[in-house]
Amino acid sequence: MSSQCPGCNKAVYFAEKVTSMGKNWHRVCLKCKKCGKTLTPGSHSEHDNSPYCTKPCYAALFGPHGFGVGGGSYKYN
Template sequence: MPKCPKCQKEVYFAEKKSSLGKDWHPACLRCEKCNKTLTPGGHAEHGGKPYCSKPCYANLFGPEGFGRGGTSGEKGFYGKS
């Protein structure tokens, strides 16, 4: 039985969501940053953890370097000041 990489519990076939080469509980396949539920194959990944492509992945790892004080209006959870 595969284990969910998020909660380390077994994932039953009927409920699993396969993404990043692993099997997740539907409720566990969420963005590491904002906890938004993700769609298998429709999200980004970093370090084996799922992130939503936008805004989180783009904010955290994107080439544009958001989060350095330029964008007001975003929630300030990634404020580096």
């Protein structure tokens, strides 16, 4: 039995799947939407059904902004 990977829309079979965000992924398809870093289930953040690495991408994109907030004063564009 297989399901469809949200990253590449191809079939995911039992031997190659990782489960995250309630969906089955190929291990190489579970990547940060911003920087492309390969993620592991349970060690990333989610926004609008997309995975993000928690630091720095998710924090910089969706966390508090402003000078000195969160240890830096940068913001991704």
